[in-house]
Amino acid sequence: LDEAATAVPALAPKAGLKARLSANENPYGPSPKAIKAIAEASSEGFLYPFQYAGELKKMIAAQEGVPESHILLSAGSGSLLTAAALYYTYKQPGGAILSADPTYEQLMRAAVAHGAGWEKVPLTGGSYDHDLAEMEKRVSDKTSLVYVCNPNNPTGVTIDPVQLRAFVERVSAKKPVFVDEAYIHYTSDPVKYSVIDNVKKGQDVLVARTFSKIYGMAGLRMGYLVGKPETLAAIMKWGGGPGELSMTTIRAALACYKDEEFIKFSLGKGLEAREFLYATLKQNGYTYLPSGTNFVLFPIRMKGDAFIGKMMEQGVSVRQWKFDGQYWCRVSLGTMDQMKAFADALKVVS
Numbered sequence: 001l002d003e004a005a006t007a008v009p010a011l012a013p014k015a016g017l018k019a020r021l022s023a024n025e026n027p028y029g030p031s032p033k034a035i036k037a038i039a040e041a042s043s044e045g046f047l048y049p050f051q052y053a054g055e056l057k058k059m060i061a062a063q064e065g066v067p068e069s070h071i072l073l074s075a076g077s078g079s080l081l082t083a084a085a086l087y088y089t090y091k092q093p094g095g096a097i098l099s100a101d102p103t104y105e106q107l108m109r110a111a112v113a114h115g116a117g118w119e120k121v122p123l124t125g126g127s128y129d130h131d132l133a134e135m136e137k138r139v140s141d142k143t144s145l146v147y148v149c150n151p152n153n154p155t156g157v158t159i160d161p162v163q164l165r166a167f168v169e170r171v172s173a174k175k176p177v178f179v180d181e182a183y184i185h186y187t188s189d190p191v192k193y194s195v196i197d198n199v200k201k202g203q204d205v206l207v208a209r210t211f212s213k214i215y216g217m218a219g220l221r222m223g224y225l226v227g228k229p230e231t232l233a234a235i236m237k238w239g240g241g242p243g244e245l246s247m248t249t250i251r252a253a254l255a256c257y258k259d260e261e262f263i264k265f266s267l268g269k270g271l272e273a274r275e276f277l278y279a280t281l282k283q284n285g286y287t288y289l290p291s292g293t294n295f296v297l298f299p300i301r302m303k304g305d306a307f308i309g310k311m312m313e314q315g316v317s318v319r320q321w322k323f324d325g326q327y328w329c330r331v332s333l334g335t336m337d338q339m340k341a342f343a344d345a346l347k348v349v350s
């Protein structure tokens with residue numbers, strides 16, 4: 001779970017918060033079909049959820065074109081990041097996770113808390129992309145796992161698919177690779193940018209997906225891993241699996257996973273907000289990194305704390321980062337009303 005979720009105040013009207021744009025949530029979910037399914041499922045809450053979990057696994061496997069044995073469900077993808085961190089840390093004592101920097105830190109933080117090292121490879125200058133060449137050079141006997149977040153959080157930058165697939169193919173022949181595709185639906189072509197094809201070719205790669213973003217189910221908690229059955233079985237000893245899922249969430253996921261109309265709507269609203277955000281930033285003289293996600297990162301002209309505080313005074317919560325000698329603000333995509341609140345606040349704060 002994005003640590004922002006706990007670092008920002010709840011959406012409380014009393015606190016005067018107009019727009020919570022700090023946790024990469026999606027205000028358009030859950031879909032109407034998912035909400036109806038939750039209501040219906042509540043009366044079946046006395047049942048263990050295994051049968052419906054099996055159905056969801058089957059549905060996801062068919063959609064991704066892999067056998068059911070290649071899918072591991074979990075209450076959010078975050079717990080799978082943690083489970084993978086624990087498994088690979090205990091598998092290779094004294095090992096280190098290799099990742100870009102900055103990136104989404106949940107997996108590495110869990111690994112470090114259990115004694116692993118963390119080797120960070122800075123993003124490339126200028127385009128703030130993964131430096132795949134340098135990461136490949138840094139893979140060593142000490143590496144226990146290579147973590148890649150694509151598109152990356154907090155930058156929103158998407159990795160070139162040809163280069164990433166070739167990287168995964170070569171690197172996974174030496175060390176396991178974990179590709180976190182939480183935001184893949186917000187790229188221009190999720191199939192093209194995904195490395196699930198590498199899984200299909202039998203390479204030692206895991207792909208993480210979540211229902212928290214395009215499906216707007218962050219609070220309902222559903223995610224999955226795609227990978228080799230033997231690896232998934234080993235990871236499940238540390239976390240994940242149908243036993244941690246709730247009946248209501250599985251039924252919601254079943255109802256919306258292939259709801260093309262809702263996915264199109266959710267994506268359309270996200271893209272509309274993203275274009276509005278780009279235009280707002282340009283109008284106020286800011287540059288930004290092109291995003292393949294439901295958030296946008298842009299360099300700010302004052303210290304991060306000051307900017308975040310001033311935006312909060314205007315009723316808008318956003319996140320800050322500092323890297324490459326620069327302070328940055330990350331804005332999540334909200335409703336158009338929320339984006340307009342951001343635009344008004346930015347005009348005052350700039």
Ligand code: PLP
Pocket residue numbers: 001002023024075076077078079104149153180182183209210211212218222223
């Ligand atoms: N991976 C990335 C890149 C994220 O940004 C997040 C949350 O924001 C997660 C994984 C975890 O999401 P969840 O546990 O809601 O599936």
